[in-house]
Amino acid sequence: MKQVAGTILMTDGENTQFLVTRDDKTGTYQFFKTPVVADKTALASILEQMRDLLSIELNDLRLSELTTCEVNHEDISLFVFDHLVISPELQDRVTKAGLSFVDGSQLHDLFHDVKIDAAPVFD
Template sequence: MTKRVAGTIINPEDAGTSFLVKQVEGQFKFYNFPVLANQTPLSSILWKLRHEVGIDVDQLRLYDSVVAQSGQENISLFVFNHLKIDATIREACRQQGLVFVPARKLHGLFESVKVNTIPSFENLSK
């Protein structure tokens, strides 16, 4: 079985917190993919965000990290804060099919990912 990693970036705003996600067949999913060869899950997500999405990962701060179950598979899920989400970052994400979506629209996503402990980002979705 291929080990997978997922990641998101939270963006707290006056209107509420949004999360970086991908929309697949009408459903929101965390940005996820197989762990890269000879890399850890964390280094894989950082590499993809830097080299494929185009985000300056030096501006990311790890907010939370959990092992979650999505369907029958365990995935490492990393949640980051970014020091400044601007139009350039939003456009780089959009080109990779990633968008920032308000937490209030992501209840189905949060419910579909099961963790052994309550992740701290779950409180932000209310």
């Protein structure tokens, strides 16, 4: 099944944090991912999942980057969003969903699999 990944950036002026999930078995970080719904685009699928899981107002998201990343030896589209306001309520919903905002300095292994110069996967 085709997957799509997404993350939300949170910047405080000095540090940038990324919305990620952590694998309990390996302790590694991963981008939030979801299957691409058969009758929807990859973008629509990730937005719908973020809206439903985190109760995010989609009007508050701004697409800042589209690239690919490798997950289990498969290239998948990675959508990077800026969020206008990261409220304490959103932080709480993120935590309850098993996700977290993690400082980019802790995500070197995750970024190793991001392919900045690759074209997104649209199929």
